[in-house]
Every structure is written in structure tokens, then in C-alpha cells.
Amino acid sequence: MTQTLTTLKLCEKSEVPEGEAIKVENGDLVLAVYNVEGLFYVTDDLCTHGPGSLAEGFLDGYVIECDFHGGCFDIRNGEVVAPPCMIPLRTYEVRPDDTHVVIAVSKD
Ligand code: FES
Numbered sequence: 001m002t003q004t005l006t007t008l009k010l011c012e013k014s015e016v017p018e019g020e021a022i023k024v025e026n027g028d029l030v031l032a033v034y035n036v037e038g039l040f041y042v043t044d045d046l047c048t049h050g051p052g053s054l055a056e057g058f059l060d061g062y063v064i065e066c067d068f069h070g071g072c073f074d075i076r077n078g079e080v081v082a083p084p085c086m087i088p089l090r091t092y093e094v095r096p097d098d099t100h101v102v103i104a105v106s107k108d
Contacts, residue, residue, distance in 0.1 A: 003106040023055035048087035
């Protein structure tokens, strides 16, 4: 079966301050959009360990620290960097766009 990809325009790049993250909702998705030195990354906003919103966490380079229990993820690939998190975070492919943060998601 082939997957159909669809693109979603999440926000303007200018809405995400450098070195920070914002929460963006789009349909059923609740996402965190990060700006690291002008490059944008997108993950699920909900921490895989509990109710933490990662957009409200602390971004240090490519690592987001959840402000609930201090678990950390690499925003480039969703890998767990520090416990108590055990489950990787879902990440989204960011598509090139001059003005907006655009992601590709598979449509079932
Ligand atoms: S809810 Fe994020 S580390 Fe526990």
C-alpha cells in the first residue's frame, strides 16, 4: 500500500523566536515548532512520559527538556536523551518554504 503525503502549513517562521518553541494546533495534531539558529523542527507537543507540553520546556541546542520531570529528547529525530522518558517522540519532516513552517504528514 502506498502512503499519501499531505503538507500542512503550521505557522509563519517569524512567529517562532530563535532558540525557542511554540505550540501549534492543526486539526488533530498538537505540535511543538522549534527554531534552532533559523532552522525549524517539528515534534508532537505532548511528552511521551506524561502530560508535559514540550513547547513549554527548555530548549538547549537540539535538545528539548520537558518541564514536568526533566526528560529530554533530540528534536531532530525524537530520540530520548535523558530519563525518565523511555518512548521516542514523533518528529515531522519540515518542507522547504520561504515564509512558513510546512510539514509533510502521511494520510491514512
Ligand atoms: S511528562 Fe515529560 S518528563 Fe514526565
